[in-house]
Amino acid sequence: MKKTVKKEALIALIENLMKDHEVVSPVETAGKGVFYRKIDKAKDVYLGPAFAVEPVKKFFLHPSEWICGCNKEEGTASPCPVPADDKKRVIFGVRPCEARGLVLLDKIFAPDDPAGYQDTSYIDNRSRSVIVGLACSVPDRTCFCVSLDGSPVETRGMDAVLFDMGDNFIVEILTEKGKSILGSLPGTIDAGSEKALEAAKEKTKKLVVKTVKAPDSLDASFKSDYWKKVSLSCLSCGVCTYLCPTCHCFDLVEEERKKLRCYDGCAFPDFTLETSGENPRPTKKERYRQRVFHKFDYFKKNFGENLCVGCGRCIRFCPVKIDISEVAAGAPIK
Amino acid sequence: MTGQMNTSNSNIYLPRETEITAIRQETSDIKTFVLKFKDAAYGDAFTYRPGQFVEFSVFGEGEATFCISNSPTRKTIECSAKKMGMVTQAMHELNVGDTVGLRGPYGNGFPVEDLKGKHLLFVSGGIGLAPLRSLINYCLDNRDDYLDITIVNGARTSKDLVYRDEYKVWEKAPGTKVHLTVDCREEDWVCMVGVVPKALEEIKPTCNGSVAIVCGPPIMIRFTIPVLEKMGFCPESIITTLEMKMKCGLGKCGRCNIGNHYICKDGPVFNYAKLKELHYEL
Ligand SMILES: Cc1cc2nc3c(=O)[nH]c(=O)nc-3n(C[C@H](O)[C@H](O)[C@H](O)COP(=O)(O)OP(=O)(O)OC[C@H]3O[C@@H](n4cnc5c(N)ncnc54)[C@H](O)[C@@H]3O)c2cc1C
Numbered sequence A: 001m002k003k004t005v006k007k008e009a010l011i012a013l014i015e016n017l018m019k020d021h022e023v024v025s026p027v028e029t030a031g032k033g034v035f036y037r038k039i040d041k042a043k044d045v046y047l048g049p050a051f052a053v054e055p056v057k058k059f060f061l062h063p064s065e066w067i068c069g070c071n072k073e074e075g076t077a078s079p080c081p082v083p084a085d086d087k088k089r090v091i092f093g094v095r096p097c098e099a100r101g102l103v104l105l106d107k108i109f110a111p112d113d114p115a116g117y118q119d120t121s122y123i124d125n126r127s128r129s130v131i132v133g134l135a136c137s138v139p140d141r142t143c144f145c146v147s148l149d150g151s152p153v154e155t156r157g158m159d160a161v162l163f164d165m166g167d168n169f170i171v172e173i174l175t176e177k178g179k180s181i182l183g184s185l186p187g188t189i190d191a192g193s194e195k196a197l198e199a200a201k202e203k204t205k206k207l208v209v210k211t212v213k214a215p216d217s218l219d220a221s222f223k224s225d226y227w228k229k230v231s232l233s234c235l236s237c238g239v240c241t242y243l244c245p246t247c248h249c250f251d252l253v254e255e256e257r258k259k260l261r262c263y264d265g266c267a268f269p270d271f272t273l274e275t276s277g278e279n280p281r282p283t284k285k286e287r288y289r290q291r292v293f294h295k296f297d298y299f300k301k302n303f304g305e306n307l308c309v310g311c312g313r314c315i316r317f318c319p320v321k322i323d324i325s326e327v328a329a330g331a332p333i334k
Numbered sequence B: 001m002t003g004q005m006n007t008s009n010s011n012i013y014l015p016r017e018t019e020i021t022a023i024r025q026e027t028s029d030i031k032t033f034v035l036k037f038k039d040a041a042y043g044d045a046f047t048y049r050p051g052q053f054v055e056f057s058v059f060g061e062g063e064a065t066f067c068i069s070n071s072p073t074r075k076t077i078e079c080s081a082k083k084m085g086m087v088t089q090a091m092h093e094l095n096v097g098d099t100v101g102l103r104g105p106y107g108n109g110f111p112v113e114d115l116k117g118k119h120l121l122f123v124s125g126g127i128g129l130a131p132l133r134s135l136i137n138y139c140l141d142n143r144d145d146y147l148d149i150t151i152v153n154g155a156r157t158s159k160d161l162v163y164r165d166e167y168k169v170w171e172k173a174p175g176t177k178v179h180l181t182v183d184c185r186e187e188d189w190v191c192m193v194g195v196v197p198k199a200l201e202e203i204k205p206t207c208n209g210s211v212a213i214v215c216g217p218p219i220m221i222r223f224t225i226p227v228l229e230k231m232g233f234c235p236e237s238i239i240t241t242l243e244m245k246m247k248c249g250l251g252k253c254g255r256c257n258i259g260n261h262y263i264c265k266d267g268p269v270f271n272y273a274k275l276k277e278l279h280y281e282l
C-alpha cells in the first residue's frame, strides 16, 4: 500500500510515536557526519541523502552488550539472565543495503534451521523493532549494491519504506508491523505520483556506477601471494569490520559481575591467537584473506549469498583506501 | 544433534551452574575436574558424544573450551585442563564444592557409528589424550562393536603422562594394546623412548581396516600424519580433532573457521581428506 505524505505529517507522526515507542533515526552531528541515535525530538530526524557512518547493525548487535550476569561472592557464583529491553522501537531512515544486512545477519543469529542456535537477545531486538526504510536518492561513488543482487531502492528487510519525492514522501507499507506504525497516516497516491516514483527508482539505480564482478568462488586463489600483496598496506585497524553492516564477529569478555559480548574482528592479530602462541592467521595476508573469503566465498558456500551488501563503508572509511570490491574482483582464480 | 538442549527461548550464552565434585591432579600443570550440574533434571537429560566439548566458566574470569574427557557411557562429566592463561590458571585454584558454569555440549564429536567394525589406532601426545580418552572408554564400553584397539600415547616426560591409572585397565581389556613413550630416556622408565611419530614407526600398526585417531600438540600432528600416510593410512581414515581459539562455541563469533566450516560447529573432528580440501595447513 502506497500513499503520498507531506513531510510535516511524518514529523507529526514521529512526535506522537515517541510517547510510547523508542524512536531511532539518523541524526546530523556537527562536523562528524550522520549517526543513528535514539531521538527525543522529532525535528532531529534526518532523512536527507547522506549516509550514516555506522550501520544500523548496532541496534541489534551492540558494540558492547551485557549478555548475562554472574555473581561472584564468597567463592560461590551463579549466572543470571539479563532482563530484556522490551519497549517497542521504530527505526527510521534505514537504507536498503543495511536492511538487507539485517536479513543476512538473521541467518546467523536467528537461523531457520530448527536445530540452530537462536540468539535471543538479537531476536528480541529484531522483533521489537519496526524498520522504516529510506530509499537512496544519491548513491555514493563507493556504493556497489547493484552488482551484489541489491538495489538502492529495494525493500528486503523493511516493514515500510519512504521515497523522498521533494516536498513529499511516498510511503509504502510492506508488512503488518509497518502498517501498525504508519497505517494511520492520511493520504492516497495518484497515478501521476506512481509513475514519477517508478521513474525516480530507475534513475537512482543508474546512479550506482561502481560495479564489481566478484567470482563465484575464490577457492582457487587461496594459496596465491595476491593476498599478501593486497593486504600489505592494511593497518589492522578493524574499521572495516566495525562499520560493516554484515560483519558479526564478537568476543565474549567477563567482568566481575557480567559477561559481555563485544565487537571483534578478523583484522586483529589476536583474534585467533591461542594461549600457546599458535596463530593460524599470523600475518595480514591470512587475516585480510579471511575477510574477503568470508564475504565472497565461505558465506556463499553456506548460505548461497555474499556476506556483503555493497554499502561501500569499508571503502569510504579505510584509512589506506583498500577497496574490497576491487580486491575480490581481482583475485586470481585461474 | 546429540545433546543440544536448545530451546528457542533460552539464552544460548548462559552457562549452567555446575558443582565441582572432585579434582584429580594429573600432572604438575593438568587437573581433571569432575562436574555435576546443580539442576539434577538437566544433568540427567544431558547427553553428549565422545569428542564434543563444553565452554567452562570461572565466574568473573571468563570461559575456556574443553572437551569432555570422560565417556558418555560413564556416570560423570569430566574436563581436564592444562594451566595456560587466565581462565585455566583460575581453574587450577578452584576447590571441590565450588560452583562453575558449563554450556554445551558443542561440536560434532567422533563418528562412533562409522568406526564400528574397524581396527582403531589412537595416537596422542600430552593433554591430547583427553578427547581420545572419551572415545577409548566409549569403545571399551561397547567392546563388541570395534575390532583391535591400539593406543600410542606420548608425553615429554613420564611425569607429564595423563590418566595414568587407566593404562592398566586399558591393557587388560580384550584386544587392546597400550604403548607409552616419553621424549627422552629416563631412569626406571620401561616403556618406549622417542617422540610419538618415531614410536609409531617402531610399532608398525596395521593400516588394513584401520582408522587412526590423532590428537596432540600441533607439532606432533604435523609429524604424525606423514608417518601414517607412509604406512598406508588413506586421508579418509586419519581422523583428528582440531583446536583453534574459540569463544562462542556456536558458530557465531566467527573466529574458529577453516574454510567455510566452523570448528566449533562442524568440527572439531575432521578427517584428513576434508582438511586438505579446506586448505588446512598442518
Ligand atoms: C575443541 C577444543 C577442545 C579443547 N580441549 C581441551 C582440553 O581437554 N584440555 C585442555 O587443557 N585444553 C583444551 N583446549 C584448549 C583450551 O581451550 C585453551 O588452553 C584455553 O582456552 C586457554 O584458556 P585461558 O583462559 O587459560 O588462556 P587465555 O590466554 O587467558 O585465553 C583467553 C581466551 O581465549 C580463548 N582461547 C585461547 N586459546 C585457546 C585455544 N587454544 N583453544 C580454544 N580457546 C582458546 C579462550 O576463550 C580463553 O578463555 C581445547 C580447545 C579446543 C578448541
Ligand code: SF4
Binding pocket: A233, A234, A235, A236, A237, A238, A239, A240, A241, A267, A314, A317, A318, A319, A320, A321, A322
Ligand atoms: S579498514 Fe583498511 S586498514 Fe583498517 S583493517 Fe580494514 S582493510 Fe585494514
Ligand code: SF4
Binding pocket: A240, A243, A244, A245, A246, A247, A295, A307, A308, A309, A310, A311, A312, A313, A314, A315, A324
Ligand atoms: S564488506 Fe564493505 S561494502 Fe560490503 S557490506 Fe561490508 S562494509 Fe559494506
Ligand code: FES
Binding pocket: B245, B246, B247, B248, B249, B250, B251, B252, B253, B254, B255, B256, B257, B262, B263, B264, B265
Ligand atoms: S567459537 Fe565462535 S564461531 Fe566457533
